[in-house]
Amino acid sequence: MTAASYKVFGIPMEQQRARRKLVVAVYAVLLMFCVGSIVFARTAPIAYNWTIYVTMAAAMLVFGGVGGVGGRYGLIKPFPNKPPRPEPVMVDAIRLQLAPMTAGTPDESSWKNDERELSRRDRAHYQAYQVVASAFPVVLLLAALGLKVAQGSLQLAWLTTTTVLQSIFAVALLETVLAMTLPAAIILWNEPDIDLG
């Protein structure tokens, strides 16, 4: 399951229970940022940027599964099943001085998924796809509702165009967060305890 380490911020993650706590904690933080973005959306629309940045950090540094440069970090091996991009020459030079044995190309076992891991990866994406795809009809319905309110064909005291737009923003933001993190979270949630012997 893991790329290079079974630890996140020094906390061991071999146990399923620990991983599930991690997933809950990460989503709690992301939810806080989402709520913050939605609350501040009126006065500071750019606030959603912070949610995206934090989600990217969580996906790359905690959950893993990200390809490219981000493939070096996180609990899960890169999903694209390709070796992470080589580090800059400077980093290699420093590493050679600090730990000569670890320099060079990364160990294949740290990034290559075996058949079972590929199967888990695909399954997690199948499940995540259902969730992500189901958000689109919600956005569509809200947009249709917003249009009716804006045209005046639907008049409810509590429903304004601003309210509908905020709802669309909230759904789109949550969907973006989920699309970036859900497959990795599903894997971390479902993987059984790891016995390192």
Add this chain to the structure above:
Amino acid sequence: MIWAEGALFVEVWVLEQTQFLGMPLKTQKQRRLLVVLYYAVLFGLAVVGLWINKRDWGPLVAQTFVVGGLLGGIRIGGPVKIYEEPILPLDMEGAVQTLNLSGRKRFDSTWSSLDERERGQRDMAHYTAYRILRWSFGLFVLGYFGVSAFAPAWLADKTLFLLWLFLLYVLSLPQAVVLWTEPEGPAGELVEVRAGAR
């Protein structure tokens, strides 16, 4: 679907039919042609929808699941086998008219749940679709903001229609991936299908 491999018949993918709307689907080329045609039709629909000044798309939107699931996967009747066990319609003409499962219509003999290998192919298609979707969504958003700089009023008028088209794309993408990526059989084309398959 079953390919001939000498005397051995090997199941290789999740195709439900060898023919769809009169189009044969035995070879990879034919399956890819179906995918291209499907998206060409969607593109044509997009051009017409953006061109004409129609505001009420209600009847068309009501067909979202039918159009989006035309290639199968999420609904019965398409070339790709349905991914999950479907909820069957009530058998109102039958002798048993209850709300439990025994009162529901049975599928014809062609339907069967996916085996382990087919589930693997379904999952793999969704992984690929997920990756494609991330790029597509980014391009969609960029394109939307790009156009909104030049024609905001026109775009505001067409937003619902564009969202609906994107929804169709999201619904159909995994099935398109299945049809597009499945390789040719050893003999070059399909020679035999599961009993009862059309």
